[in-house]
Amino acid sequence: xxxxxxxxxxxxxxxxxxxxxxxxxxxxxxxxxxxxxxxxxxxxxxxxxxxxxxxxxxxxxxxxxxxxxxxxxxxxxxxxxxxxxxxxxxxxxxxxxxxxx
Numbered sequence: 001x002x003x004x005x006x007x008x009x010x011x012x013x014x015x016x017x018x019x020x021x022x023x024x025x026x027x028x029x030x031x032x033x034x035x036x037x038x039x040x041x042x043x044x045x046x047x048x049x050x051x052x053x054x055x056x057x058x059x060x061x062x063x064x065x066x067x068x069x070x071x072x073x074x075x076x077x078x079x080x081x082x083x084x085x086x087x088x089x090x091x092x093x094x095x096x097x098x099x100x101x
Contacts, residue, residue, distance in 0.1 A: 002042065002043065002082065002086060003033055003042040003043070004033075004042055004043040004045055004046060004078065005029075005030040005033050005034065005042065005043070005044070005045075005046035005047065006026035006029055006030055006046065007026070007046055007049065007050075007058060007068050007069070007070065008023060008026065008046075008050055008055065008056045008057055008058060008068070009022055009023050009026060009056070009067070009068050010023055010054065010056030010057040010067065011056075011057045011058075011063075011067035012066060012067035012068050015067075015068060016056075016067075020056070023056045030046070043078065043081045043082050044081055045077055045078035045080075045081035045082070048077050048081060049062040049070060049074050049077055049078070058070070058074065059074075061073055061074075062074030062077060
């Protein structure tokens with residue numbers, strides 16, 4: 001299992017609030033992920049997708065328009081942030097099942 005930090009909520013009318021309380025929640029989770037991550041590998045893709053001038057928001061180039069979700073470019077950025085060495089390319093066992101061959 002692999003983890004990733006949560007995307008920012010800024011700019012989304014449903015999840016954003018002027019005082020920043022809702023943005024504080026994913027930031028706390030991200031802090032936990034960065035500090036111990038539940039002992040799992042994790043990706044820094046969110047940091048790459050975050051707007052450095054407005055850290056509570058995604059970069060416009062990665063935002064799908066609703067603000068907390070990534071567009072295809074943002075998803076590609078996430079995929080590229082995961083090191084390939086985390087995956088082992090081994091064939092499935094013979095008895096694994098015909099549906100997945």
